[in-house]
Amino acid sequence: MDPATVVCRCCEVTFAEVLSAIQEGATSIDEVKRRTRAGMGLCQGKTCGPIIQRILTSVTGQQASPRLPSARMPVRPVPLDAVVGFGKPQGDA
């Protein structure tokens, strides 16, 4: 892959940056994320996650990490004016 290839489209993180993170010691998607910001954008790693895992596997020889990135709400983007309703009881009279 060309080093300038963009791996994380949301944050414009390149293949070279991902490789650099792995060389510095990143061993999982989350560790690459903290070092490069890949996965911190709008899609929260839905697009780049699997690509980064493939890069990790091909560089380190390690199979898909059992440590999947932690899942946190929201599963999909939710506008702030809808988040306001998160805490409210359902079916309030």
Place this chain on the structure above:
Amino acid sequence: MMHTDIVIVGGGIIGCSIAYSLAAEGADVVVVERGDVACGTTSAAQGGVFSEHYAGLSEELGSDIEYREGFSLLLVADEKDLPTAAEYAAQEHPKGLFLPVEKNLQLLDPKEAQALEPSVADDLAGAVLRPRFADVNPMAVAFAYARAAQRSGARLLTHTTAHRLSTRRRKVSSVSTDRGRIRCQTVVLAAGVWTPQLSESLGIHVPVIPRRGQIIVAEKGPVLRSLRLLEFGLYTELRDLGTEATLSKNEFIRRGIAWNIKQAQEGNYLIGSTRDFAGFDKSTSPTVLGLLAQRTLRFLPRLRHIDCIRTFAGWRQYTPDLLPLLGRTRALEGLLFATGFEGGGIALAPVVGPMLAHLIISEQEAPLVDKCSIDRFSGRTFPSEVKQ
């Protein structure tokens, strides 16, 4: 079996800063980190710092830590709080041990506030301007310290768990890890909320408990000119009330919420801040998040349609007196602590590094640090611990 002078347990911002300072003085240092650098509380922090400590650090470490200088605004929602705000603006405020004094604050009327920060609501009562504020990316700082430490010869063992400390004749002698034993003269415990677990093996009780903070991450949106916007009157009070916060008359403090917002360098918003005691629970609470979103829209109505893309939580290290655990202990020679910063860790990292390095290398007394010795807790128990 490895040999070194100093083992630092914990590869967060504090451990890496200490490693950098020690290695720069030529000391032989090994950092033991069970995950990756910055994977603990450092990665959940917001990143408010002081320019006195952070200006020039990017250049010194040779890595971009996303340092920015600017101002912050404390937004006053209610007219009835204006007299308090005026009084606050007129005073100087010590920010805590080892930190600068905040001064030259200014009370602004709603129009002045909006002139500085166009996105704020029209119906504010006013605002307090803090003319000096600085911000960084906490993880970037930790990585920068780690790299610079390694360039100076420090060894960094990540994905290596320290299980136990051993002693010989009441002096630290080695650290046992899942990848072998490390003989050393000195151990620094900078393992954040995991420090108590490590100290068990030594019979030293460490009164640090996790104090959870939750953050909403929202997508890039309108540019904020302030480095930080906060709701006036909540942050310090919530922090300082500790376990008593749940008894407050103020509805936000009672629920552990002191609203603030940071727009990161690349444009995402980080909305906090929360404080509650939930043991090692790292989940995010819909009720709390709902309140944070509500306060966000009260102060920044323009952000109504901005999407929340993630939430996360982290653990500050809470001590019963809100002072950190720093430096030596009479209980064991060669053991030092560097934790318990309760939300001040990022700001203090460039201070704590040189401080601990100096303590270790020069072996001099340091009165301010002595005040933070874990020995101050000998023989006492605290409500926060009993409650847990």
